[in-house]
Amino acid sequence: EAQVTQNPRYLITVTGKKLTVTCSQNMNHEYMSWYRQDPGLGLRQIYYSMNVEVTDKGDVPEGYKVSRKEKRNFPLILESPSPNQTSLYFCASSLQGTTSYEQYFGPGTRLTVT
Amino acid sequence: QKEVEQNSGPLSVPEGAIASLNCTYSDRGSQSFFWYRQYSGKSPELIMFIYSNGDKEDGRFTAQLNKASQYVSLLIRDSQPSDSATYLCAGYMYSGGGADGLTFGKGTHLIIQP
Numbered sequence: 001e002a003q004v005t006q007n008p009r010y011l012i013t014v015t016g017k018k019l020t021v022t023c024s025q026n027m028n029h030e031y032m033s034w035y036r037q038d039p040g041l042g043l044r045q046i047y048y049s050m051n052v053e054v055t056d057k058g059d060v061p062e063g064y065k066v067s068r069k070e071k072r073n074f075p076l077i078l079e080s081p082s083p084n085q086t087s088l089y090f091c092a093s094s095l096q097g098t099t100s101y102e103q104y105f106g107p108g109t110r111l112t113v114t
Numbered sequence: 115q116k117e118v119e120q121n122s123g124p125l126s127v128p129e130g131a132i133a134s135l136n137c138t139y140s141d142r143g144s145q146s147f148f149w150y151r152q153y154s155g156k157s158p159e160l161i162m163f164i165y166s167n168g169d170k171e172d173g174r175f176t177a178q179l180n181k182a183s184q185y186v187s188l189l190i191r192d193s194q195p196s197d198s199a200t201y202l203c204a205g206y207m208y209s210g211g212g213a214d215g216l217t218f219g220k221g222t223h224l225i226i227q228p
Contacts, residue, residue, distance in 0.1 A: 042218050
């Protein structure tokens with residue numbers, strides 16, 4: 001089954017404790033992206049990757065890091081989480097170069113930083 | 115600054131009626147537009163995309179694009195209670211490898227009243 005997976009689905013952590021949210025897709029997609037979703041603010045892009053070893057900042061990259069060492073994986077790293085990073089996070093992927101540019105979303109990771 | 119604007123709602127529509135969702139965008143370079151449906155706590159799922167002026171129909175859904183007016187809409191015919199969700203409009207501009215991605219509106223909350 002074609003899908004985007006994220007782990008963990010739920011995470012409660014404390015300020016300053018480094019964490020990684022994993023994202024993996026099995027569709028051989030070139031493009032992958034991370035979003036956060038907050039009430040009243042909608043979906044905002046954090047980072048994206050056009051292909052392996054190619055990453056770029058989205059609209060709200062501060063406090064986040066990413067890497068793209070393999071095509072299928074795109075982990076989101078929070079080196080020193082803060083309470084304002086409490087949010088619902090979505091990973092997405094798409095086949096680059098198509099007009100439709102449909103993005104497939106993972107199930108989401110609900111992060112709480114206390 | 116690329117922006118996609120939607121009325122947050124809630125938009126309340128009787129069951130069986132036509133629901134009309136609207137979206138405007140600021141960037142004339144935007145080439146493709148997407149409508150996603152999102153149930154509470156779930157990930158967005160693609161309903162339709164459109165990139166040419168005019169109408170595009172898929173079952174009970176019709177997307178309309180007017181590039182001159184920078185306006186996108188989604189019509190849902192024969193609305194069902196299961197259509198109750200938040201509908202996200204997103205725009206995309208392809209720059210041939212440049213730093214671009216989907217820009218999402220904040221979503222319209224649709225309620226179908228039985």
